Amino acid sequence: MALRFEVLGRFNRARAAQLTLPHFACQTPLFMPVGTQGTIKGLTTDQLEEIGCQIILGNTYHLALRPTSELIDELGGLHKFMNWPRALLTDSGGFQMVSLLHLADITEKGVTFQSPVDGKPMLLTPEESIQIQNRIGADIIMALDDVVRTTITGPRIEEAMYRTLRWVDRCIAAHKRPHEQNLFGIVQGGLDPVLRDICVRGLVDRNLPGYAIGGLAGGEDKDSFWRVVAQCTAALPEDKPRYVMGVGYPLDIVVCSALGADMYDCVYPTRTARFGTALVPEGVLKLKHNAMVNDTRPIDPTCACMVCKNYTRAYIHCLVTKDAMGSQLLSYHNLYYMLQLSRNLHSSIVEGRFVCDFLQKMFPKGDVPEWVCNAMDVAGIDISSCCSS
Amino acid sequence: MKFAVKALSSGKARAGVVHLGSCPSPIETPCLLLSTRKGLPIFISPDLLSSLPSPDSNLLQFSPLHFSEGPSPKTISSIGGLHQMVGLHEYGFAAVARDSIQCLPECGSTNKTGASFETPCGRRLIKPVEYMEMITSMKPNLWATLADEVPAWANNKRNKTSVDRTVKWLDECIARSP
Numbered sequence: 001m002a003l004r005f006e007v008l009g010r011f012n013r014a015r016a017a018q019l020t021l022p023h024f025a026c027q028t029p030l031f032m033p034v035g036t037q038g039t040i041k042g043l044t045t046d047q048l049e050e051i052g053c054q055i056i057l058g059n060t061y062h063l064a065l066r067p068t069s070e071l072i073d074e075l076g077g078l079h080k081f082m083n084w085p086r087a088l089l090t091d092s093g094g095f096q097m098v099s100l101l102h103l104a105d106i107t108e109k110g111v112t113f114q115s116p117v118d119g120k121p122m123l124l125t126p127e128e129s130i131q132i133q134n135r136i137g138a139d140i141i142m143a144l145d146d147v148v149r150t151t152i153t154g155p156r157i158e159e160a161m162y163r164t165l166r167w168v169d170r171c172i173a174a175h176k177r178p179h180e181q182n183l184f185g186i187v188q189g190g191l192d193p194v195l196r197d198i199c200v201r202g203l204v205d206r207n208l209p210g211y212a213i214g215g216l217a218g219g220e221d222k223d224s225f226w227r228v229v230a231q232c233t234a235a236l237p238e239d240k241p242r243y244v245m246g247v248g249y250p251l252d253i254v255v256c257s258a259l260g261a262d263m264y265d266c267v268y269p270t271r272t273a274r275f276g277t278a279l280v281p282e283g284v285l286k287l288k289h290n291a292m293v294n295d296t297r298p299i300d301p302t303c304a305c306m307v308c309k310n311y312t313r314a315y316i317h318c319l320v321t322k323d324a325m326g327s328q329l330l331s332y333h334n335l336y337y338m339l340q341l342s343r344n345l346h347s348s349i350v351e352g353r354f355v356c357d358f359l360q361k362m363f364p365k366g367d368v369p370e371w372v373c374n375a376m377d378v379a380g381i382d383i384s385s386c387c388s389s
Numbered sequence: 390m391k392f393a394v395k396a397l398s399s400g401k402a403r404a405g406v407v408h409l410g411s412c413p414s415p416i417e418t419p420c421l422l423l424s425t426r427k428g429l430p431i432f433i434s435p436d437l438l439s440s441l442p443s444p445d446s447n448l449l450q451f452s453p454l455h456f457s458e459g460p461s462p463k464t465i466s467s468i469g470g471l472h473q474m475v476g477l478h479e480y481g482f483a484a485v486a487r488d489s490i491q492c493l494p495e496c497g498s499t500n501k502t503g504a505s506f507e508t509p510c511g512r513r514l515i516k517p518v519e520y521m522e523m524i525t526s527m528k529p530n531l532w533a534t535l536a537d538e539v540p541a542w543a544n545n546k547r548n549k550t551s552v553d554r555t556v557k558w559l560d561e562c563i564a565r566s567p
Binding site for chain 1: 431458474
């Protein structure tokens with residue numbers, strides 16, 4: 001184990017904690033920007049430090065293809081390669097394999113696929129995934145899991161869940177750097193509470209440094225989504241970090257934090273920035289709209305970021321979708337927004353007002369979605385002051 | 390603005406110093422103006438720009454035509470000018486109608502009323518009065534007047550016409566000088 005997790009404050013199930021990793025001491029709940037190819041598109045590592053980024057996620061699949069994990073290892077690891085002094089997390093490569101490669105085939109051995117470089121058949125095994133991640137050198141590495149979308153039903157989900165447990169043992173055995181890198185297991189099981197329960201128990205038995213809740217954020221309905229998160233957070237150990245993979249929208253992060261999750265990652269803030277959309281307390285602001293042409297207000301008057309302090313909506317409007325600077329400035333703002341949301345969650349969890357403030361700004365008419373109300377019920381947080389019904 | 394020649398070589402070269410109101414330090418010449426797109430260097434946001442050597446990197450060149458699709462001169466004025474709009478208060482801006490990449494003079498379409506340019510938004514004819522409206526709203530430290538630019542291979546007649554027009558527009562621009 002190469003981490004320390006200390007809960008500093010609570011509100012019912014929500015926790016504010018310190019997660020101390022080899023490269024950085026982080027505060028949770030936290031959001032991790034996705035730096036697919038060893039970089040966050042549109043931002044330098046200096047800027048990421050400036051806005052308070054604590055952990056960046058790197059994609060094993062993309063890095064193994066270019067520039068290869070061997071080269072990264074030779075050059076001293078991904079931290080040095082991308083000049084990022086704080087924490088890094090790599091995923092196993094499994095998700096991209098399944099989502100990007102149409103001809104991927106999953107067997108007990110691993111994931112066979114066609115190399116996108118030369119079309120040759122290739123095999124990603126649990127052992128290979130861990131070896132690649134050992135070379136990349138991130139503070140947290142993920143076990144290779146058998147990921148199945150929650151929109152699928154049938155015996156495949158059960159097969160994937162049991163296989164995930166068998167593969168985690170192979171990952172543990174293959175892991176050569178347990179004192180420098182923390183291997184997280186990933187809970188699978190689709191939307192079936194029985195399967196999820198078996199998977200949680202199996203992973204907890206392995207006594208891993210941390211646990212992720214996988215297989216979500218893939219198109220399932222919100223009501224199913226929060227119930228899986230609620231079940232898993234209730235069953236996972238109190239004293240270890242919980243990471244909901246692929247989440248997501250600010251509202252989803254607030255709900256999951258209320259239910260007891262600590263870590264999140266998503267491409268949404270940066271990707272939506274490249275399409276001209278800014279994240280604001282009221283929801284989103286589409287800078288491409290003609291309404292923005294002469295609007296001399298900042299994107300968000302309550303935001304303290306470099307973009308909101310210096311630029312008007314009118315100026316950003318003239319840049320978006322036409323000039324790279326538009327994507328850069330919006331990505332900067334959107335990430336600042338997500339990181340500020342994380343900081344607010346951490347500091348206000350003890351006060352217990354964090355959910356209401358957020359919901360009141362996003363739903364000023366009180367039309368909070370039913371799934372959010374249901375989730376807050378289970379989380380034991382009273383949001384009646386924000387709901388009209 | 391103040392400019393002084395500090396030293397001369399045995400030939401024609403000179404070393405000088407430029408003082409601009411918005412720049413905190415004087416800038417030595419010869420100096421390189423950073424080219425910009427809509428007021429900002431192409432991939433360098435202001436917080437990164439400050440990591441370049443200063444004051445040598447404090448002079449930027451821009452083309453008012455980059456804003457032909459907005460924001461309007463009225464909006465730019467209400468924001469307070471170009472420096473304010475792009476968040477570069479301690480930098481100097483030099484305005485030239487053309488840049489060397491995307492706003493290129495189209496001398497075949499220029500006529501007695503205005504200069505024509507090929508821009509990413511299509512071909513635009515700019516009259517001196519429109520140009521000066523942009524200059525007045527943007528408030529650059531330095532600006533070139535609107536000229537009828539022709540390539541070196543233009544024939545004598547076209548060349549003469551370009552000089553006559555340029556001088557005429559020079560007077561019109563000066564008359565509307567902010």
